[in-house]
Amino acid sequence: TLFQSEQGGHEQVVLCQDRASGLKAVIAIHSTALGPALGGTRFYPYATEEAAVADALNLARGMSYKNAMAGLDHGGGKAVIIGDPEKIKSEELLLAYGRFVASLGGRYVTACDVGTYVADMDVVARENRWTTGRSPENGGAGDSSVLTAFGVFQGMRASAQHLWGAPTLRGRTVGVAGVGKVGHILVEHLLEDGAQVVITDVREDSVRRxxxxxxxxxxxxxxxxxxxxxxxxxxxxxxxxxALNDGTVPVVTAKVVCGAANNQLAHPGVEKDLADRGILYAPDYVVNAGGVIQVADELHGFDFDRCKAKAAKIYDTTLAIFARAKTDGIPPAAAADRIAEQRIAEARGAL
Ligand code: NAI
Known part of the structure; x- marks a missing residue:
C-alpha cells in the first residue's frame, strides 16, 4: 500500500503530466522532518508507470537516510521522469518539469541523477529557486565527483583506523573497480597517501588515463x-x-569494502554475510555523501572550503558507525540505518 504507518511511509507523492511536452514524472517526498526534501531527478525508460513510482519511493526513502547521516538539514526526496532521455528530453519538457518543482514551493529540492546533467539543471532552474547541481555560470557548484571522492577517501581512512589502528592506507593494496568521474580522483588520494593501487574498468580509455x-x-x-x-x-x-552479492562476497579477499557506488548491497542480508566473513563494510550512502553535501551547499551560495570541511566529517561519522555496530552487535550497514532513523525521529519529535 502507498500509505504506511512505519518508517517507509512517504509524506507526499506527486504525479506530474504535461501533454504538450510529453512529460510524465513522479516526485516522491519521503520526509521533510529535517528540512526540505533533497534528491536528484532520474530520467529513465521505466517499463511501467508502477515501476517508476516504486523507484521514486525507494530512492526518496534512501535520500532521507543519506541526508540525515551527512548531517544536512534536509529530508529525503527524489523525482523520476519516465522515458528515454535520448529520445524525449527537450527544453520544453525540462521547463515543464521545473514548473512542477516550483509548485511544491520548496518542499522538494532537486539535483542531477542518472540521465540528467548539469546543463539540464540549468534549464530546470529557470522555473524555480529549488534546483541545485547547476553550472558555475548559473550560480551552481558544477561537478560533484571531487567531493564525493574526497568523502570516500575519508571513509576508507576511518576503516583503516578501526581495523588496523592508523588512519592511513600507506602500504595497503587498494583495488578500485570503476575509474570514472569519482574513481579516478579517489586513485589520486590513495597514491598521495602511499597506497598500492590496482584498478579495473570496462572502458579502455578510463584505464589508460x-x-x-x-x-x-x-x-x-x-x-x-x-x-x-x-x-x-x-x-x-x-x-x-x-557489487556485493551472493557471487562476490564469498570470494572477496579484501578486509575492507569502501567505495562510491550507490546501492552496493544487492539484497538485504548481504551486510550480514560480509560481517560473517570478517569483512568491514563502510556503508555506501555514508561514505559517498560528498556529492549531496555539495548540492545542498549550493542553496546557500556554494563555498568549496565549507563543503570540504563537511565532507571531512565523513571520517568521524564512519568511525561512529563502526563503534555503534560493535556495541549493538549488528553489521555497520544496520548501525548506519539506526543512527539515521534516530536523527529523523528526534527531528520529528521536535517539530
Ligand atoms: P562514471 O560513469 O563517471 O564512472 C563509472 C565508471 O565505471 C566508468 O568509467 C565505467 O566505464 C565503469 N564501469 C561500468 N561498469 C563497470 C564494470 N562492470 N566493471 C568495471 N568498471 C565499470 O560515474 P561516477 O560519477 O564516477 O559514479 C560512480 C558511482 O558512484 C556510481 O554508482 C554513482 O551512482 C556513485 N556516486 C557518484 C556521485 C558523484 O558525485 N558523481 C555521488 C554519489 C554516488
Missing part, C-alpha cells in the same frame, strides 16, 4: 579478477550498484 599518468599502477582485466587478488586489503566499488 590513469596508467599513462601513473605507470606504477596495475590494471587487471575485470572486477572478478580484482576482488580475488590475494594481496588486496581494500576493495572500492566505484562503478554500478549491486
Amino acid at each position: 590513469i596508467t599513462d599518468k601513473h605507470p606504477e599502477i596495475t590494471a587487471v582485466a575485470d572486477t572478478e579478477t580484482l576482488i580475488r587478488l590475494p594481496e588486496l586489503d581494500v576493495y572500492a566499488p566505484c562503478a554500478l550498484g549491486g
